[in-house]
Amino acid sequence: MAHEKINECVVFTNLYYSVGDNTWVRVNDDDTVTIGMTDVAQSLAGPILHAKAKKVGVARKKGRPIATVESGKWVGPVKSPVTGEIVAVNEILVGDAQVVNRSPYNDGWIVKMKPENMEGDLAELLTGDAAVEAYRAKIENDGVTCTHIEGTDEYLI
Amino acid sequence: MDDHEGKKILVIQTHGVDTPTRTYSPLYYAVAAAAMEMEVMVWFTMNGTNQLKKGEAEKVELVKGSGVTLKSMLEMAMDNEVELRVCQQSLTLWDMTPDDLIDGVGILGATSIIDLALDYDHVMYF
Numbered sequence: 001m002a003h004e005k006i007n008e009c010v011v012f013t014n015l016y017y018s019v020g021d022n023t024w025v026r027v028n029d030d031d032t033v034t035i036g037m038t039d040v041a042q043s044l045a046g047p048i049l050h051a052k053a054k055k056v057g058v059a060r061k062k063g064r065p066i067a068t069v070e071s072g073k074w075v076g077p078v079k080s081p082v083t084g085e086i087v088a089v090n091e092i093l094v095g096d097a098q099v100v101n102r103s104p105y106n107d108g109w110i111v112k113m114k115p116e117n118m119e120g121d122l123a124e125l126l127t128g129d130a131a132v133e134a135y136r137a138k139i140e141n142d143g144v145t146c147t148h149i150e151g152t153d154e155y156l157i
Numbered sequence: 158m159d160d161h162e163g164k165k166i167l168v169i170q171t172h173g174v175d176t177p178t179r180t181y182s183p184l185y186y187a188v189a190a191a192a193m194e195m196e197v198m199v200w201f202t203m204n205g206t207n208q209l210k211k212g213e214a215e216k217v218e219l220v221k222g223s224g225v226t227l228k229s230m231l232e233m234a235m236d237n238e239v240e241l242r243v244c245q246q247s248l249t250l251w252d253m254t255p256d257d258l259i260d261g262v263g264i265l266g267a268t269s270i271i272d273l274a275l276d277y278d279h280v281m282y283f
Contacts, residue, residue: 055160068192073225075185076237077192 003155004132009146010039010156011135012105016125018081019134021063024105025081025125031118032087035066036109037078039156040139042101043146046071051097053089053111060086060113062121067093067110069100078110082121088112102152162194167277169270170205174213174227181219183283184230184239191237198277199234200270201262202244207251209243209258235261244270 003012011017016025022041026034042048053067060066065077066086090109092099100108115121126134138144148156168187172179183199190197201209208214214228234241241262248254248264255264265273274280 058160065192065194068189070189072220073223074233075189075192076233077194 006136006139007145009043009135009139009144010105011132013128013132015105015131016081016122016127017131017135018079018125019131019138021079021081023078023081025122027118027122028112032112032114033082033118034109034112035081037069037100037104039104039146040135040144042104043144045069045074047149048097048100051093051100051110053093054086056086056089058086060084066113080113081125082113082115083117084113084115086111087114098149101149106153163196164279165196165277166190167273167280168197168199169280169282170199170201171203172283173204173207174217175204175207177217177219177227179283180208180217180227181230183281184234186281187239188234188237191239198240198242198273200242200244200273202247202270203250206243206247206253209241209262210251210253211257211259214259231259
């Protein structure tokens with residue numbers, strides 16, 4: 001998959017991003033989306049100790065928490081980039097929260113949701129070159145350099 | 158475990174910059190509760206008051222080399238809509254006036270803490 005690397009931070013061009021909340025969205029074939037934290041988000045948080053997602057069946061409005069993530073120096077919500085219902089939760093997170101650090105775009109996904117208005121929500125997110133440029137500006141403006149712990153997916157390093 | 162969204166938590170912090178290791182966790186819990194969609198207030202009283210004086214919290218690095226200061230924790234709390242309040246009477250303990258307080262901190266009197274404690278779903282006292 002095509003991706004750009006900015007200050008060691010990987011941004012995939014085929015994903016949709018809420019740049020302000022540092023989340024990504026992957027559109028699945030079954031009218032659901034997979035949601036996770038970006039490489040920037042996992043780097044800013046540092047090694048994650050706990051990640052607790054909301055339960056399957058919970059309805060979320062865009063911008064409200066779908067999970068709470070804790071590291072040694074940071075705790076905060078993962079905010080939903082869409083409005084809809086949680087249809088799956090990544091069970092790996094319960095026993096191995098650092099999968100979010102090692103594989104933020106694959107094994108470390110947070111939840112899957114069924115959006116009420118997929119087209120409308122995606123239209124408010126950034127993808128492709130627009131996402132890359134938005135992240136380039138954010139990363140440079142905030143002085144972010146991404147860091148990767150041992151065992152991180154090869155393409156991120 | 159039940160989902161506790163919408164519950165109200167009052168955190169009372171009585172420790173300040175003179176005991177740095179007792180300052181971090183209450184704020185961390187407060188932010189965690191806010192991230193879980195709870196309504197959270199931290200009430201600073203007694204020695205807890207002194208961390209709210211301008212210029213003090215940035216001097217306290219919670220773990221050496223981490224870059225995380227008490228100031229950054231207070232900012233993280235405010236960013237997550239945790240309300241910060243200080244006991245008016247405690248200001249005098251530290252020779253502080255309202256002008257000495259960092260931005261974003263409200264002042265309440267002693268009767269308010271009683272009302273709040275009765276009104277909130279849970280009180281955590283440190």
